[in-house]
Amino acid sequence: MFKTTSFLNTLLVAGIFTLMACGGGGAALISQSEIDTARASGNLPALYDKATQLVTESRGSSKEEAISLRSKIVALLVQDKSQAVDQVLAKHEKAPETVTRTELNQLSESINPMQVWSATDYARIKSKIDAARQTLESLISKAKTDASDSDLSNVDQVLALKKAAQLAGDNQPEADVYQKRLEEVTAQLNYQGNEGLSKRLYTMAIQSAEGGLKLDPGNIQFESMLSQGQAGLFEKDFRFALESGKPESAYQAIQTVADKPIFLQLKKSMGKSMSLLANFFAGSAAKSYQAGDLLGAYNNFVKGRDIQTKTALTKPGFIQEKNYLDLLMKKASDANLGEGTQLSLMRVVREFDRNYPGLDTAFLKANDAVTKRAMTKLSIAEFKEVPSQNSVMASVGRRVGSKLEKILFDQLGKEVMIVTNAQGSTVNSYEGLALQIDGEVLQAAIEESTNQGTRTQKVQTGVHRVETEEYQKWAKRKRGDAPTQYIETPIEEDIQLTVEHIRKQAIAEVAFRVIEPATGSILLTDTVVKESEFSGESINEFQKGDFHQKYERADLPSDIKIMDALSSELASNLGEKLSSYLKSPENVFYQKSQEMKSQGNSVAAIELLANAIALGESKGQDVSAWVDEVKALALDVK
Known part of the structure; x- marks a missing residue:
């Protein structure tokens, strides 16, 4: 597709302006304002004719300048025509049925003058219009073929003719054919309908x-x-x-x-x-x-x-x-x-x-x-701690367990019941799953490394004072205001501060599994590990002269805070895994109810479906279809 760019416009107009400025050493052949006005009003073709006349009437260098001027006007004309054509063809390419044959015919006629300006550009643009017209004619031909299909009703045949007429556009023979057939079929339908009523x-x-x-x-x-x-x-x-x-x-x-x-x-x-x-x-x-x-x-x-x-x-x-x-x-x-x-x-x-x-x-x-019965009962056993003399490391499991309990309660409070003991049997009952989470802290440690170093720093350790001559003279007579007594110069020295670079690396790893105590089945097992690192530096106390560097402790979190943060991350990660595993138990109950129903066990189907409905309602879901089903089952039980 030919695209107009502002850069090319600028070059063309600049070239014309340059030509006008030096055209034969005299006044401009065609002024800049004439070009701008003609292009804005669509009268650039008339300006082309004027440039052609100048070519005929000019001689020597003026003739060459007029030819160059006309060539650049042609470039602008080709640009404008190409842009207009491209806009229509882009619309046709996106949706061929939105451009009619009438519009394409008009578009083709609009570029006829280009045969004089640039035969090459005319042929290029016309070929694109012809290709679009060929596509459109195929659509029109198909609509006409559909209209002659004897298997279609009269109404569908007229609708096919309507499509052909719409594709053809105004003042096309398809419109006359459609209108005539429309009137015939409409009159026939009106007659048949009134006869049917009578x-x-x-x-x-x-x-x-x-x-x-x-x-x-x-x-x-x-x-x-x-x-x-x-x-x-x-x-x-x-x-x-x-x-x-x-x-x-x-x-x-x-x-x-x-x-x-x-x-x-x-x-x-x-x-x-x-x-x-x-x-x-x-x-x-x-x-x-x-x-x-x-x-x-x-x-x-x-x-x-x-x-x-x-x-x-x-x-x-x-x-x-x-x-x-x-x-x-x-x-x-x-x-x-x-x-x-x-x-x-x-x-x-x-x-x-x-x-x-x-x-x-x-x-x-x-x-x-029913809701309590249907909810999954979940107990979180105390996580096994890692052996350690450090009380912080030896309490990671308790931290993870308590945080995990809160996360699960917040995320699954409407479908999971957190209990202290999930040993109840789920075999041959309509109870929700009774599950237990076991966990073990595989590792929990914080390694601290310290590297000593020095840092050179220029500081002020004192002030050098020299009494001024003016003050010495004044001091002998002490008349008038006292002048400046001293000239002070700061004493700067390079000192070396002792610095400790401290780095803390923490790691905590937890293994967990979800088990069903009633059957001893392990339903889910996984391991989660989290790490963190902190670094800082402390500066030892140093004093020399007036300079005093106080001891600065490295700004690092305590071991308790580090492990608490890692415990929160571990609990959050575990919570996501468990939430994904335990979510939507109502769908599980529904599927089980359908299995029981297919086996002819209506009583079990009702109880399981009632569980699904109770959980779905507690979560605000639309369970109306399930409610209709369970009512029918319950009413039909003898």
Whole structure:
């Protein structure tokens, strides 16, 4: 792509300016202001013609200067045209469908004058336009081919013609073909749709309206046709379903139009019939739970409530629900049921009546029990210390253990319970994992090395004083103000200070493992090592004359601070590893519940899924799908 640069512009204009300044030893052939004005207004071609006339009329050196001037104007013209072309072609290259044939034709015509200015540049730029036009013609040809595909509907064929017309642009034959075909198909759809409405063939009317809206979005006639067709089809299907004793089909008919604008009108005209359907489902629910089918009763109540919610004619709920909820609460109080099953049954009661007497207390108690049950129990055994006479080194394990406990509590407090003893068995139960972290400090040491050296420094050790002659003369008579008595000169000497270079190197290494005491399994093992280094220098006391260097201690942290910092780093690193290993236990419980479900063990599936839900809810996750699943399982358990 040809790119215009400000540097090249500057060179061209500078060259023209130089030529004008020395053009034949006289006045400028074409002034700088003429060039600037012509280029800014798009009249540079006229200036080219003027330069050509000067070439014809000039002789000798003036003719040569005029030729040079015209050549540089040509360069500016080529630059401007190339830039304009490149902008359009860049847009086409990025998205070919955004540039039309009309635009490319106009672009091609705009560079025709370049044949006179520079045939070479004209050929180069035109070849790029032709290549873009070839790509575009391929797209247009494909759209036309699609429009003639007999397997496509009339609507899709018109849409293909529309694409061809859009690619072609204004005043192109494709636009006329598209417009003519659009009018034909639109008239046909309008006729078919109206015929469908008159003959109660509502599906045909809806299809015609949808096709018309594809061709002309927002068309009022087709929107009205669509609404009438949807309303007619709903009334037809709904009434037929009721008359045929097919309430499920009537319910599905409501679902198909519930989110459509026409439903507002249908609620007014058929609201009573919809309410009757809702009551029918409530009655069916009562028969189901009286027969022991708690899940079937729930599904029927939900359908009835859904109709009530969509029609907004009454507050959701039925009188038949009272006995159903009583039955669920009675079953939920059965001590022989697992806590997860009890909790799941109470979730159904909460869904229907949040104010059911005694529900909140029982629900919170069961939920708390399931949450605690599901949490991973983790105990941190005292880390084995490294043998050392140094109390700081011999306490690294205690430091790491206490810091690790706090880190895990902060990071995993909603899914891991820190306990003092994790010996409880997890075999054949719904408890979360009971784990123990064992650790051992493999090494903990601080090595301190000292190197003595000297440092030479020029300092002032005193002051040399010489009494002035003026003062001596004044002292004999003591008349007037006393002049300066002494001339003082500092005494500077090179001294050597004794310096101690001190370096502290610290290292701490800890090995840990995660074990399951109930099975003796080692689940995770790793080693973490941390090092640090500090250096400084102390200066011994030194005095000579007026100079006094006090003893300066090296600014180094104490061994306790160094080891405490390393312990924090070790605990943080261990915390990250353990958090990564222990995170998202709810997903583990969910997978286990699915395994139990596939094996036909519904009781275990409920309890494990209840664990997953409790942990997910405690972390603010969306577990609504899991809740729906566990309710269905709990209601279906016999």
